[in-house]
Amino acid sequence: MSETLERPVDTAVGGIAADRLRSIIERVERLEAERKALTGDIGDIFAEAKSAGFDVKVIRQLLRLRRREPAEVEAEETLLAIYRRALGL
The missing domain is CATH 1.20.5 (Single alpha-helices involved in coiled-coils or other helix-helix interfaces)
Structure with missing residues (x-):
């Protein structure tokens, strides 16, 4: 009878905790998307200031x-x- 080994949830690949790495990358990606949105909002405020004569x-x-x-x-x-x-x- 052959037993199948299942990988644990936090899989280590080449000594790297893949799930932890994925989590870090995804968090950075979310923050970069937020930064892009905020940069757009700030640009809109500067455009508003310019149109108001500032x-x-x-x-x-x-x-x-x-x-x-x-x-x-x-x-x-x-x-x-x-x-x-x-x-x-």
Whole structure:
């Protein structure tokens, strides 16, 4: 009588847990799809801002500034003002 061995649910192939790897890949794929959707939504908001007369380039600069520490921004602005005065701008 020959016995058939069934593979466990978390199959290891070449020392790799295939089910775990598949799970990780599928999670990344889902997040990439969400990111793509969010990128589209953000683009729509920028288009809305532009159609309302706002300068999108300036809005992007403001968003970058808001992500930084206030002290860092202040130090950079102070240095920029000094450089401008030195160049007569």
